Each structure stands twice: as structure tokens, then as C-alpha cells.
Amino acid sequence: MLNNDANFCGTVISHVMMPYHANPAGNVNGGVIMQLIDDAAFVIATRFARSNVVTASIDRIDFHRPVHVGDLITLRGCLNMTHRSSMEIGVRVEGEDMKSGEVRHIASAYLTFVALGTNGKPIPIPEYTPTDKDARRRNIEALKRREQRQEQLQRK
Numbered sequence: 001m002l003n004n005d006a007n008f009c010g011t012v013i014s015h016v017m018m019p020y021h022a023n024p025a026g027n028v029n030g031g032v033i034m035q036l037i038d039d040a041a042f043v044i045a046t047r048f049a050r051s052n053v054v055t056a057s058i059d060r061i062d063f064h065r066p067v068h069v070g071d072l073i074t075l076r077g078c079l080n081m082t083h084r085s086s087m088e089i090g091v092r093v094e095g096e097d098m099k100s101g102e103v104r105h106i107a108s109a110y111l112t113f114v115a116l117g118t119n120g121k122p123i124p125i126p127e128y129t130p131t132d133k134d135a136r137r138r139n140i141e142a143l144k145r146r147e148q149r150q151e152q153l154q155r156k
């Protein structure tokens with residue numbers, strides 16, 4: 001992770017979009033961006049938990065703007081919250097037209113990762129304590145989202 005700090009925030013991935021990332025319309029496939037989002041969150045989760053981790057869920061993803069071949073995609077993520085074995089990571093995706101310098105917000109997503117032991121079962125992770133105002137705000141919002149997810153899971 002580049003620019004990482006005590007709040008486990010930073011730039012995880014920068015990637016130039018190539019023709020093989022595009023659909024026939026010439027825009028980058030949403031699935032490519034989703035893979036990169038999962039990869040970015042995976043890096044943050046693994047570095048925090050220092051164990052195997054799996055994606056338990058990904059909240060809704062909206063694609064606000066298209067990504068074009070030749071754009072530089074940058075993914076920044078933050079660890080927002082930990083519980084017993086799970087953690088929420090927020091990822092923001094930006095696309096840069098490197099010729100004009102225009103930077104666009106492409107998508108954001110919240111992912112829950114679970115740390116697994118060598119037996120494949122969830123294991124406890126360290127408790128994350130946010131250290132500044134923004135991180136505390138993200139932490140409070142993530143706790144509310146966790147409650148909503150729990151309610152949705154119980155309804156299933």
C-alpha cells in the first residue's frame with residue numbers, strides 16, 4: 001500500500017486500462033473494476049489481519065462515470081471497522097484521463113472481509129481503533145452499516 005497511515009488508508013492499486021479490459025462499446029467492463037475493488041480491499045484486509053481473508057459481502061456498487069481505454073484507474077481504500085473476525089473496507093475508484101489530467105469519481109464500495117484460520121474457520125482479529133476525526137466518522141458509519149447488514153441477513 002502506498003501512503004498508508006495509522007488508519008489503514010491509502011492508495012492500493014493504480015492500473016492503466018487497456019483494450020483487453022473493454023467491452024465492444026469501447027468502455028471498460030464493470031467486472032474489471034469490480035475485480036480491482038475486491039483486490040484493493042483484499043490488500044488492506046490481509047495487511048490488517050495478517051491472515052487469510054475472504055470476501056464475505058460487497059455492498060451495492062454504482063458506476064457514476066464510464067472508464068475509457070487509456071485511462072489510469074486508481075483505487076484508494078480505508079479500513080473502516082473491525083468486529084470479531086470481520087472488517088469493513090471502503091474503496092473509492094477514480095479514473096484519470098492522463099492527457100487532459102481530468103480525474104473522475106467512478107465508483108465506491110464497502111466490502112466485508114472475514115479472517116480465516118488454517119482450518120478455514122473465522123478467527124479473531126485485532127481491534128481497530130481510529131485515531132483521527134475522519135477515521136472516527138468512517139468507523140461510526142461502518143458500525144451502522146454492519147447493523148443493517150445483520151438485519152438483512154436475519155431476514156433471509
Ligand SMILES: CC(C)(COP(=O)(O)OP(=O)(O)OC[C@H]1O[C@@H](n2cnc3c(N)ncnc32)[C@H](O)[C@@H]1OP(=O)(O)O)[C@@H](O)C(=O)NCCC(=O)NCCS
Binds near residue numbers: 082122
Ligand atoms: C464468510 C464466511 C467465512 C462466514 O463464515 P460463517 O461460518 O458463516 O461464520 P460466522 O457466522 O461465525 O460469521 C463470521 C463473521 O462473518 C460475518 N459474516 C458472515 N456472513 C457475512 C455476510 N454475508 N456479510 C458480512 N459479514 C458476514 C459475521 O458477521 C461474523 O463477523 P464477526 O465475527 O466479526 O462478528 C463463510 O460464509 C464463507 O467462507 N463464505 C465464502 C467466502 C468466499 O469464498 N468468498 C470469495 C468469493 S467466492
